Amino acid sequence: MAFAFNFILRNWRLRGGVFVLLIAVTLSSGAYAATTPTPDVDVSTPAIVVIKKSLAARFKFLRPHLESGAIGLTHDGLIAVRDLQAIAVNETLKVEAIVAEENKDRASLYREIARANGRPDWESDLKSTFAERWISRAASGWYHRDSAGKWIRKM
């Protein structure tokens, strides 16, 4: 490493080459950042409209369970059953089914937004962004689960 560094320093032609390389990398990364499109997360396609309606309609059912702590938000933008005992016995299966439907819709929402932006590779970033926003927008008293699997009650 030291040898290579000395070799570059001693040689003016090589020094020039490295200088050119640094400028080129700086310019190309700057140009790339400037041309990178801003994600239109609020994009609307027929599929997204349907998913959003479905999520909004389901929230009326989920809300009391979020408030009781029976279900909570997860670090990956989904929801999960936290405390089965907080759910009436005759409702357990129904709640579990609705949680599964909600997660299916949420996963579809992230995928569709990424697709609508022409960037399917953004799906994972969108998932993380939404996860953070869902938790941030949750009411105090609701639970969320961190990446270590620990449930935290929002203050």
Place this chain on the structure above:
Amino acid sequence: MKHHLRALQLVVAGLVIAVSAGCGTISFFPAQPAQKAADKVIDDIWPPIQPTVPVASVGIAKEKEPPVEPVMSPKPVSK
């Protein structure tokens, strides 16, 4: 020596091209605008969330009402 330098310069130039091309395939996700837009989506899904817990149960004491004085019926005036 000159040939070596020339070769090295070509390698460097190749690296520049490779790095520039590579940048195009790296996913650059602008997080801040995405967060704002995600909030708009959440607005459509979640109505404004307000706690449904009664105010009294979270420790804010209700103001004590002043005692109501009993209304006395007028005493019959003895004639």
